[in-house]
Amino acid sequence: MSAIPAATLVLFRDIGSAPPELLMVERAKAMAFAAGALVFPGGRIDPGDHALATILAPADAHADAAARIAAIRETIEEAGIAVGVVPAPTPQTVTTIRAELHAGTSFATLLATTETTLDLTALVPFARWLPAHAHARIFDTMFYLARLPAGAAPATVDATENVRLRWSTAAQVLADADAGRATIIFPTRRNLERLARFADFDSAVADAQTHPIVPITPWIEQRGGVDHLCIPQDAGYPVTEEPLTSAARG
Numbered sequence: 001m002s003a004i005p006a007a008t009l010v011l012f013r014d015i016g017s018a019p020p021e022l023l024m025v026e027r028a029k030a031m032a033f034a035a036g037a038l039v040f041p042g043g044r045i046d047p048g049d050h051a052l053a054t055i056l057a058p059a060d061a062h063a064d065a066a067a068r069i070a071a072i073r074e075t076i077e078e079a080g081i082a083v084g085v086v087p088a089p090t091p092q093t094v095t096t097i098r099a100e101l102h103a104g105t106s107f108a109t110l111l112a113t114t115e116t117t118l119d120l121t122a123l124v125p126f127a128r129w130l131p132a133h134a135h136a137r138i139f140d141t142m143f144y145l146a147r148l149p150a151g152a153a154p155a156t157v158d159a160t161e162n163v164r165l166r167w168s169t170a171a172q173v174l175a176d177a178d179a180g181r182a183t184i185i186f187p188t189r190r191n192l193e194r195l196a197r198f199a200d201f202d203s204a205v206a207d208a209q210t211h212p213i214v215p216i217t218p219w220i221e222q223r224g225g226v227d228h229l230c231i232p233q234d235a236g237y238p239v240t241e242e243p244l245t246s247a248a249r250g
Contacts (some may be wrong), residue, residue, distance in 0.1 A: 003130060003140035007071040008042025009083065010126060010191070012201040019169045020200055022192075023148075023155055025078055025162040026182075032182040037183045037248070038166075038173060040191075041078040044140065045070040046093045052108045055224060056118060065143040068120045073107050080161055083146045084122035089114060091153035102158070105119065106169070123147055126208045129187045130215040135217060140215070143191065149199050170196035185248045193239045211236040220244060 012021040019098065024038045050062065057065035072084050082094045089097065095154040097110045105121060111117055123144035130140045157165045168176075170192040176182040177189065198204040214235070221230050227244040 003138045005045040006043060006139040006141040007045055007067040007074070007122070008040045008141055008143050009071040009075045009076065010040050010143060010145050010195065011079075011081065011083065011148055012145065012204065013167055013217075014200050019196070020198070020204075021114065021167040021169055022083070022173070022195065023079060023165065023167055024173060025157065025165045028161055028163050033075065033099075037185050037188070039185070039188055040143070041075040042071055043074040043078075044139075048106045048108065048219075049073065050054065051106075052118075055108070056120065063119055064125070068144060068171075069118065069125045071123060071142070071144050072118060073101065077101050078158050079165055080158075081148070081152050081155050082118045083149060085111075085116050086119045087116060087152065089116055094153060096157075098158075098167060102160075110174070124205050124208055125191075125213045126204075128213050128215050130217050131187070132217050132219070141187075142213075145201070145204055183248065186211065187216075189242070189248075190231060190237050190239060194237050197238065207236060 013021045015021055021096050023041065025041055027037050027039060045066050047067040052069050053062045053065035076082050076094065080098050081093055082089055082097070093114055097114065100110050101107065122148050125142065126145045127143040128141065129143070131138055150211050155165055157163065173182060173184065174189070174192050174196065177184045195204065197198040198207065216231050216235055218229050218231050220227055223241065228245040229244050230241045
């Protein structure tokens with residue numbers, strides 16, 4: 001089974017001197033992938049994203065541009081937040097775009113009819129995860145960082161694939177997962193542990209720029225007589241292994 005290209009957006013809301021809050025959505029329990037888990041907004045990279053990338057980016061950047069477009073589009077669909085859309089649309093326009101996306105209208109058409117375009121530099125590459133386990137659906141996912149746009153309307157859940165959303169610090173989501181109040185899968189946990197180290201959006205961006213974006217493919221290795229799910233130690237993650245028995249893989 002080949003991996004499904006996907007993109008996800010880690011959206012930061014800086015709140016003064018406190019650690020930044022991140023937007024997360026809870027997947028519906030009926031979903032085939034990550035059912036009931038907290039995840040960052042995101043999804044598959046669609047053919048329309050690739051088509052729009054050919055308009056907005058040079059040929060040698062089409063793949064990355066398509067991933068950024070998908071992350072922006074999915075965040076509108078799942079949370080009603082328009083990142084990188086310029087000029088900044090009104091909340092009513094975002095609501096209209098969201099409804100039309102759910103109805104099947106192409107993102108390119110909606111940008112044209114609302115006389116807007118995309119600033120793809122609003123997204124900062126953070127990581128790429130490409131699991132290799134064979135028993136579940138596999139996604140080749142680009143993770144991007146972005147700041148909550150000024151004046152954005154309150155995020156609202158789409159109530160289809162996702163059942164609720166929340167703004168929380170990375171540390172709080174990890175604490176909730178450890179206490180059994182939330183479910184997170186292995187890649188989300190590792191990314192939250194990395195994100196929990198940052199005092200604000202700018203420090204997260206600075207860290208991201210020091211680590212080349214290479215596929216992170218977890219592997220199983222026995223350590224101390226126990227099978228662990230492991231990732232490379234030089235990719236910027238403070239925790240690089242977890243016992244296989246506790247690792248939720250989607």
